[in-house]
Amino acid sequence: MWQLHQFPLCPFSRKLRLLMGEKGVSYELKRENPWEESDELWALNPAGRTPVLHDPDKNLTLCDSRAICEYLEETVERSPMINGTAVGRAEIRRLVALFDENFYADVTAPLLQERMRKRLVLREPPDSRVLRQAMKNAHAHLDYIDWLIDNRAWVAGATMSLADLAAAAQISVADYLGGIDWKDHGPTQRWYSVFKSRPSFRPMLSEKMEGIHPPAHYAKVDI
Amino acid sequence: MWQLHQFPLCPFSRKLRLLMGEKGVSYELKRENPWEESDELWALNPAGRTPVLHDPDKNLTLCDSRAICEYLEETVERSPMINGTAVGRAEIRRLVALFDENFYADVTAPLLQERMRKRLVLREPPDSRVLRQAMKNAHAHLDYIDWLIDNRAWVAGATMSLADLAAAAQISVADYLGGIDWKDHGPTQRWYSVFKSRPSFRPMLSEKMEGIHPPAHYAKVDI
Secondary structure, eight states, X not given: OEEEEEOTTOHHHHXXXXXXXXXXXXXXXXXXXXXXXXXXXXXXXXXXXXXXXXXXXXXXXXXXXXXXXXXXXXXXXXXXXXOSSHHHHHHHHHHHHIIIIIXXXXXXXXXXXXXXXXXXXXXOOOOHHHXXXXXXXXXXXXHHHHHHHHHSXXXXXXXXXXXXXXXXXXXXXXXXXXXXXXXXXXXXXXXXXXXXXSTTTHHHHTOOBTTBOOOTTTTOTTO | OEEEEEOTTOXXXXXXXXXXXXXXXXXXXXXXXXXXXXXXXXXXXXXXXXXXXXETTTTEEEESHHHHHXXXXXXXXXXXXXXXXXXXXXXXXXXXXXXXXXXXIIIIHHHIIIIIIIIIIIOOOOOHHHHHHHHHHHHHHHHHHHHHHHHSSSSSSSSOOHHHHHHHHHHHHHHHTTOOOOTTOHHHHHHHHHHHTSTTTHHHHTOOBTTBOOOTTTTOTTO
């Protein structure tokens, strides 16, 4: 069976778990703490990052969340998530990159630094200026997602795609860390609420990162 | 015809130019200065970044260098660069991510900040501590590339792939900015030297970024 090396608040691991859930690919979780930089993780992935998808029986190791998503897309027929014309697929991949790189750098990464790493590792108080900026950035990103969803059925087009999974993964971690103010983002909120009720999403919503509590609305599917 | 929005020291634009060169896809260059954050670039790409590949006649805009590379791979048959089995393709994509994300963050980005942005925009001297660390990081990355090339014909396997283009693009920008010490990296140096003589690479080697001069060895193909 696949072993997924991850930690509960890794947005890239969450994207992969959503994809594997949608495709019905089973796996077991192998917990990593990113700040420990474990020898096992570095031996599996020269980039020293989660997620890593490893099959010890087949001696197969896959690294980089986008490379792993493409691999699953190529090898598992069920629920295609990078689908359509070449232009449509380019749009899906553009948005995956926007959420993986820009949303992550602007919102998720500073929240993880201030509200996870500082609390659990550095034992420092969060920098409120950095938090305010991250929430302001989140607001701008949600404005863009509102606009996408006002103009399309799903984030990248007429059907659900990897772009929706990538967006939901980043938003879910930011929401866990109290970085999302849902006010004024009705379209994204409705889209996200539908997402939260999917069987691929439910297991993640009940998981906790030790020592960090999500806000009350986090796991509720109706808001 | 395609218009490629780029600037001469953008490593992601260089990767794309190498791919388009290998595939024989013609394009014209549209110059962007990343620090100017032009309205035209933001209108084309909500991530505000180069490269953007734009065809005004077809009203088609493609953003994100990896999404564009996948698009070209899907639509242009010549010189496949993400080829082979699903596992082989995952290895190519893993290495592209390693060069695009880790090499860039560890080496190319700090060099661009210290030796391009500070010289041309901020008018500040470079921070020698940051430069030393970037060169140390480059050394570690080249060690890994040495190891890859000692064990394979090309970076990702038996044939040239997008991983070679991604590595050469990052290295070429770092080399232009004086960040590569080639001593002790014979395998990578020989691989890179072969690369520099390819028709897809030659046009870039003669281009200059105004106000920044590359070291004497930069454009020579025999070292």
